[in-house]
Amino acid sequence: MLLSFDTASPLVTVALAEGTEVLAERVTEMAMKHGEQLAPLIAGVLEDAGAVRQDVSAIAVGVGPGPFTGLRVGLVTARTLGFVLDVPVYGVCSLDILAVQALDVGAVDGPFMVATDARRKEVYWATYDEFALRIDEPAVNRPVDVASDLPVVGEGARLYPDSFPHAVGPVRPSAGWLARVVAEERAELLDPEPLYLRRPDAVASPPKAVS
Amino acid sequence: MNEPLVLGIETSCDETGVGIVRGHTLLADAIASSVEEHARFGGVVPEVASRAHLEAMVPTIERACETAGVKPRDVDAISVTSGPGLAGALLVGVAAAKALAVGLDKPIYGVNHLASHVAVDQLEHGALPEPCLAMLVSGGHSSLLRVEDITTGVDPLGATIDDAAGEAFDKVARLLGLPFPGGPHIDRAAESGSKVYVDFPRGLTSRRDIERHRFDFSFSGLKTAVARWVEARERSGEPVPVADVAASFQEAVCDVLTRKAVDAAVTHGIDHIMIGGGVAANSRLRVLTEERAAAKGIRVRVPRPGLCTDNGAMVAALGAEMVARGRRPSPLDLPADSSQPVTSVLV
Numbered sequence A: 001m002l003l004s005f006d007t008a009s010p011l012v013t014v015a016l017a018e019g020t021e022v023l024a025e026r027v028t029e030m031a032m033k034h035g036e037q038l039a040p041l042i043a044g045v046l047e048d049a050g051a052v053r054q055d056v057s058a059i060a061v062g063v064g065p066g067p068f069t070g071l072r073v074g075l076v077t078a079r080t081l082g083f084v085l086d087v088p089v090y091g092v093c094s095l096d097i098l099a100v101q102a103l104d105v106g107a108v109d110g111p112f113m114v115a116t117d118a119r120r121k122e123v124y125w126a127t128y129d130e131f132a133l134r135i136d137e138p139a140v141n142r143p144v145d146v147a148s149d150l151p152v153v154g155e156g157a158r159l160y161p162d163s164f165p166h167a168v169g170p171v172r173p174s175a176g177w178l179a180r181v182v183a184e185e186r187a188e189l190l191d192p193e194p195l196y197l198r199r200p201d202a203v204a205s206p207p208k209a210v211s
Numbered sequence B: 001m002n003e004p005l006v007l008g009i010e011t012s013c014d015e016t017g018v019g020i021v022r023g024h025t026l027l028a029d030a031i032a033s034s035v036e037e038h039a040r041f042g043g044v045v046p047e048v049a050s051r052a053h054l055e056a057m058v059p060t061i062e063r064a065c066e067t068a069g070v071k072p073r074d075v076d077a078i079s080v081t082s083g084p085g086l087a088g089a090l091l092v093g094v095a096a097a098k099a100l101a102v103g104l105d106k107p108i109y110g111v112n113h114l115a116s117h118v119a120v121d122q123l124e125h126g127a128l129p130e131p132c133l134a135m136l137v138s139g140g141h142s143s144l145l146r147v148e149d150i151t152t153g154v155d156p157l158g159a160t161i162d163d164a165a166g167e168a169f170d171k172v173a174r175l176l177g178l179p180f181p182g183g184p185h186i187d188r189a190a191e192s193g194s195k196v197y198v199d200f201p202r203g204l205t206s207r208r209d210i211e212r213h214r215f216d217f218s219f220s221g222l223k224t225a226v227a228r229w230v231e232a233r234e235r236s237g238e239p240v241p242v243a244d245v246a247a248s249f250q251e252a253v254c255d256v257l258t259r260k261a262v263d264a265a266v267t268h269g270i271d272h273i274m275i276g277g278g279v280a281a282n283s284r285l286r287v288l289t290e291e292r293a294a295a296k297g298i299r300v301r302v303p304r305p306g307l308c309t310d311n312g313a314m315v316a317a318l319g320a321e322m323v324a325r326g327r328r329p330s331p332l333d334l335p336a337d338s339s340q341p342v343t344s345v346l347v
């Protein structure tokens, strides 16, 4: 069974799948609580599917781009679980999950864009062909600098309608679709490395807050 | 029952620590530090620290398991620093600990970083006497704690009202042109200096201060006094006697710390003082505490320097004590709490 999760949006989404069949899926609406929610949700989907941890034969994780803190929760969880369960860990660009879902549910039928909320008045984005294959590397920009008349999937389109007038399809990635993407190899499978796309803010905290 | 085998994870600041203990026995203490990545910023950059924790986590867990000669599935429980510390940094450790707990189907204990600094002494000197007075001194903390049972809570008797002791060491080291971190360099420079060369102020020791702040500390005035003294010397064109200033400053810090620690122990009828945190490595602090404590019939315990600074073993040590005393594990949705109070030792 494939255990999949994505923490690159404000939500945490977790699924357990056998091939392309999603056996259990859980999502929470509590925004920005990845650290609290991910582990209980994993335990929850195992329970929902009547499975045990030893049934997990691979792990898939959304590697972003997305808010760093949540992203790291997903990645450290995937890597650590992969280590203790001794199973492979596949990374998938979180924008690709939205792209495949948008195509398969019929929200798009030609070239399109995926744009998600990068905060700081910017979007994470990439463009896709009619098969939902990514054409370029994901990037982070101000909406006005990458404004597009293409259909745009994802939360970015909802947040910046002036730059992206044609909002379509799903808003946030789901772990069930991530499982399908991996099962059918519909996107490039990556190492579980975070796609930060931004350098850290080089602001030192006051001397050791705690030591 | 055999003593519990516990793996502990610490990521509250810039050190990724994974320790493994069996009861009071240290089996592994693996550490990866991102301190060098922060050096050019003159302080710890939280985002840099968090990124480094993610990269170091699994390799450090692996290294700890190898050193201890145990398989992850052999452990009885996982413990992790849930706070206090840098929020984003703590979160990486807490998430990793939860992944271990879910992946191994073992209980998890989210524990307090400061209480862990106290518990680590059990790896060196065996069970903590109860009660025990803990003096925690580091770059982020200077506090006196009454510890009755480390697994149920500690009673803060006093703390710094401004700078931490370690912070004062760092700032004075910079004034004297000594490298960071200041503690060890001041300690070394002070060896050949005179403790009484300058009579620097002892914060919160006047009769009036004692009424309100009997067991509290203040090092900000001391730091300013050293700065003024050094500036005056430089203005007059005379060389600054680095060793003498270092020794006099160190004496002022250690005098106040030990005086108040011994006073607190005597007042509370406690006959053991435990010193923890990075500044516990200071040679003068150890000597002066032992001297003054002995005069009152009080024994002093100090873990070796490697266990005083942040590490995973201390978190494992506290976790092992939680298991041994049958404390209830934390829920799987336990949060990281960057300002977890010292009174909350288990979440």
Ligand SMILES: [Zn+2]
Residues within 6 Å of the ligand: A210, A211, B113, B117, B138, B277, B309, B310
């Ligand atoms: Zn510490």
